[in-house]
Amino acid sequence: MLRKLLVAAALCVAGAAMASADDVSANEWDQTVAQAREEGRVNWFVWYLRDDLRRFVQPFEKKYGIAVTIPEGTADANAQKLLSERDREPGDIDVFTYGLNNFESLDITALFLPLDFLPEDEGRLASVSGEDGKSYILSFWGNQTGIAYDTSVLAQADLPQTAEDFARFWTEHPGKFGFNYENGGSGPSFYLNLMGAVAGVDMTSAAADGATMQSLQPGYDFFNAHADNYVVTASNADSIIRVSDGELWLVPGWEDHLAGLQNRGEVRKDIEFYIPEFGMSGGSNGVAIPRNAAHPAAAALLVHWLTSPEVQSEFNRVFGTAPMNAASDDSAALVSNTQRSRSTAWPSDELRKPVEEKFIETVILER
Amino acid sequence: MQMTAKAWAKVALLLAPGLGLILALIGTVIYMAVTQSFGYYNLSGESVFSLEHWAEMLDRRLYFRSVQYSLYIGVLSAVFSVALAYPLAIWLRKPFAGSMLIGTLLKAPLLVPGLVAAFLFINVIAYHGIVNQLMEALGIWDGPRRLQNDRYGIAVLILQTWKNMPFALLLLTGAVQGISDDVLDAARDMGAGSFTRFRKIIAPLSLSAMQAALVIIFIGALADFSFQVIAGPTNRQSMSQLMIYFQGHGRWHDAAVVGVTLMVLALIGSAVLAVLARLLVRGERVR
Numbered sequence: 001m002l003r004k005l006l007v008a009a010a011l012c013v014a015g016a017a018m019a020s021a022d023d024v025s026a027n028e029w030d031q032t033v034a035q036a037r038e039e040g041r042v043n044w045f046v047w048y049l050r051d052d053l054r055r056f057v058q059p060f061e062k063k064y065g066i067a068v069t070i071p072e073g074t075a076d077a078n079a080q081k082l083l084s085e086r087d088r089e090p091g092d093i094d095v096f097t098y099g100l101n102n103f104e105s106l107d108i109t110a111l112f113l114p115l116d117f118l119p120e121d122e123g124r125l126a127s128v129s130g131e132d133g134k135s136y137i138l139s140f141w142g143n144q145t146g147i148a149y150d151t152s153v154l155a156q157a158d159l160p161q162t163a164e165d166f167a168r169f170w171t172e173h174p175g176k177f178g179f180n181y182e183n184g185g186s187g188p189s190f191y192l193n194l195m196g197a198v199a200g201v202d203m204t205s206a207a208a209d210g211a212t213m214q215s216l217q218p219g220y221d222f223f224n225a226h227a228d229n230y231v232v233t234a235s236n237a238d239s240i241i242r243v244s245d246g247e248l249w250l251v252p253g254w255e256d257h258l259a260g261l262q263n264r265g266e267v268r269k270d271i272e273f274y275i276p277e278f279g280m281s282g283g284s285n286g287v288a289i290p291r292n293a294a295h296p297a298a299a300a301l302l303v304h305w306l307t308s309p310e311v312q313s314e315f316n317r318v319f320g321t322a323p324m325n326a327a328s329d330d331s332a333a334l335v336s337n338t339q340r341s342r343s344t345a346w347p348s349d350e351l352r353k354p355v356e357e358k359f360i361e362t363v364i365l366e367r
Numbered sequence: 368m369q370m371t372a373k374a375w376a377k378v379a380l381l382l383a384p385g386l387g388l389i390l391a392l393i394g395t396v397i398y399m400a401v402t403q404s405f406g407y408y409n410l411s412g413e414s415v416f417s418l419e420h421w422a423e424m425l426d427r428r429l430y431f432r433s434v435q436y437s438l439y440i441g442v443l444s445a446v447f448s449v450a451l452a453y454p455l456a457i458w459l460r461k462p463f464a465g466s467m468l469i470g471t472l473l474k475a476p477l478l479v480p481g482l483v484a485a486f487l488f489i490n491v492i493a494y495h496g497i498v499n500q501l502m503e504a505l506g507i508w509d510g511p512r513r514l515q516n517d518r519y520g521i522a523v524l525i526l527q528t529w530k531n532m533p534f535a536l537l538l539l540t541g542a543v544q545g546i547s548d549d550v551l552d553a554a555r556d557m558g559a560g561s562f563t564r565f566r567k568i569i570a571p572l573s574l575s576a577m578q579a580a581l582v583i584i585f586i587g588a589l590a591d592f593s594f595q596v597i598a599g600p601t602n603r604q605s606m607s608q609l610m611i612y613f614q615g616h617g618r619w620h621d622a623a624v625v626g627v628t629l630m631v632l633a634l635i636g637s638a639v640l641a642v643l644a645r646l647l648v649r650g651e652r653v654r
Binding site: 357360364 | 515516518597
């Protein structure tokens with residue numbers, strides 16, 4: 001008897017939790033805000049800059065009286081947790097963050113609440129560089145790869161823009177350009193886009209098949225032909241540190257990473273950033289609310305806050321991110337809008353993995 | 368005394384906490400790695416016996432270069448650590464004023480985590496680090512030189528030797544201190560110089576400690592990941608690095624092949640090092 005009662009009670013609790021998660025989308029926004037205050041807390045699973053983000057959300061906590069918990073965890077670990085507890089009611093994750101292009105590996109409609117119940121905001125972006133959030137995901141952190149350069153030795157007019165320019169730069173200044181092939185995506189963004197430019201392959205739309213791999217051969221040959229003249233660094237961070245140290249003049253990097261390091265005084269302020277004419281990959285990180293969120297209203301309020309023009313301006317100012325709301329101020333961005341139009345989408349994982357693997361095996365390890 | 372079944376059961380029970388841990392934990396991990404390398408425990412498809420992963424790996428230069436590089440780091444790290452530890456162990460054999468302090472300082476690297484050491488070392492050899500500054504100030508170099516991530520893994524060898532030499536010293540000091548003064552004095556009386564005394568007395572009598580140091584350091588350095596990732600050459604991948612690379616790309620079977628290779632190399636390499644050390648020393652033993 002006792003067992004039956006316990007099971008019934010557990011089902012009631014689960015049902016109530018499920019109902020609240022689904023019902024929040026049917027509420028008026030004022031009701032959602034009131035419910036969020038009642039819930040009093042929200043668990044935001046984000047895998048990077050957690051300490052900085054804990055500080056960043058303090059105004060939200062103060063304004064709404066809602067405690068934001070940002071637990072430790074990598075992107076993959078968070079995704080595995082999301083999947084493993086998808087049938088648990090309620091789950092631990094209230095707001096889930098992932099790279100917008102990584103969301104494609106998840107069953108978005110089954111896992112997340114549609115976000116069309118948030119107050120309308122035409123400036124808000126769900127789609128960046130071809131990745132579509134499908135109204136279940138909102139971009140809140142725009143990131144862009146490009147080239148960081150040392151202005152004390154290079155003028156804007158001298159910056160290489162095309163594959164031919166890079167070949168010339170490498171020949172004229174051997175050992176002054178470096179890129180990473182692991183521990184960060186800026187190096188891979190550089191060589192994937194440059195290989196595409198050399199081989200005349202559109203990496204964003206090319207099929208992941210043998211024909212594409214064969215077409216890319218001139219790209220591999222290009223890097224092998226100049227192997228003695230460029231440096232391979234250990235990571236994104238290593239590249240940036242070495243350009244700031246004066247060892248290298250040009251390195252691929254992330255716009256937000258560079259801006260963050262400069263804001264913290266860890267990298268020289270005169271290191272600037274550009275996107276070459278052949279384009280480099282950009283994208284964003286998105287936020288979504290799992291259907292089994294324990295605090296769905298607070299999660300909705302946090303997502304609304306994160307994607308608002310004011311907070312996006314603040315993200316731009318503090319972290320140097322590309323704003324994900326058209327009404328935001330992007331004056332702290334490291335690249336102009338003209339250059340941002342050169343941003344390309346990342347190749348699909350099906351293409352990227354074999355191309356990168358071949359690059360490591362036939363270019364990096366052959367040096 | 369005749370062992371009864373009850374006595375055997377008692378022995379088994381007494382051994383269970385230690386032996387059980389080894390068999391249950393290490394055994395299952397080895398079993399999983401081996402079977403996974405043959406296609407079982409497939410995380411994303413059908414688990415069937417297959418030689419495909421081994422065949423594919425044995426056909427790749429990437430794999431052999433990684434094996435070659437890891438063996439290079441493993442063997443040289445072990446040899447350098449022991450070679451440096453021996454003279455220090457002999458020096459510290461007889462206590463003298465300050466010998467305890469020197470011994471403690473020499474063992475200090477054991478307390479520094481490898482990752483911390485690697486980052487500190489990178490700072491020291493950075494483009495504008497103190498090595499470059501010193502060489503420039505002394506007028507030996509015209510300008511800073513690129514020392515980071517050198518292509519021959521010299522930075523990794525320095526770090527491995529720095530980290531492991533104290534361990535070898537710990538083992539060898541005990542063994543060398545155990546050698547009687549009478550034996551060494553007798554050799555000296557018979558006209559044996561320092562090096563001859565080392566070859567014919569000290570090395571043979573501390574052989575077991577030398578073998579233990581060589582084997583343990585070799586296994587650790589063979590499987591190096593942290594030093595390699597931070598300070599190692601970017602045109603080479605250690606086996607651990609390769610294994611993590613495959614695992615990171617969801618290729619668990621390939622990662623298992625590399626993992627099993629690493630275990631087999633550790634086993635064979637240890638045996639070879641121990642035998643070689645014995646052969647080398649035995650050839651020098653006083654007859």
